[in-house]
Amino acid sequence: MFCKKAAVISTTAGAGASQAIKGVAKTLFYWGVPFIRSYGIGVQAMNWESVKDKKKAKIDRDITKLAKKLSDAGAPRVNIKTKILFNMMRNMQKAGWGSSPVEKHYWSACGWLDKKRPWKD
Known part of the structure; x- marks a missing residue:
């Protein structure tokens, strides 16, 4: 997305x-x-x-x-507001404030709790 x-x-x-x-x-x-x-x-x-x-x-x-x-050619760039929101959600997942263990497992499997980011794939 x-x-x-x-x-x-x-x-x-x-x-x-x-x-x-x-x-x-x-x-x-x-x-x-x-x-x-x-x-x-x-x-x-x-x-x-x-x-x-x-x-x-x-x-x-x-x-x-x-x-x-x-x-127009070129991939769109993710703005700072999206990155801040993503990092807030990431920190919530790391702290265990996510909605479910399944969701945390998904974030972990995607590598988003580490250094990987979805807009850099």
Whole structure:
């Protein structure tokens, strides 16, 4: 997950696209996805055929830009916030504050309790 890119896209008939996007983007961050871009727009229509042509053209332009950002070469870099959060969870596992012994065994088997890091694989 630490080398992936994600796009969160939402359309709504009215307001609320940003709230839907926010929850999904936050979940992706906690999963370790370092590159998350979002796009939300209110289309004021019940189906795609009812959307105005001007709005469709805007959506097409915006999604094309978003696709270009996602397809640019190079692996995304893990930011400092993710690394700090990972180290907090790692220290909790080492101290025995994890959710279960199975989880601690998984962290140990992956080498994350030692020097190995998931974004360096």
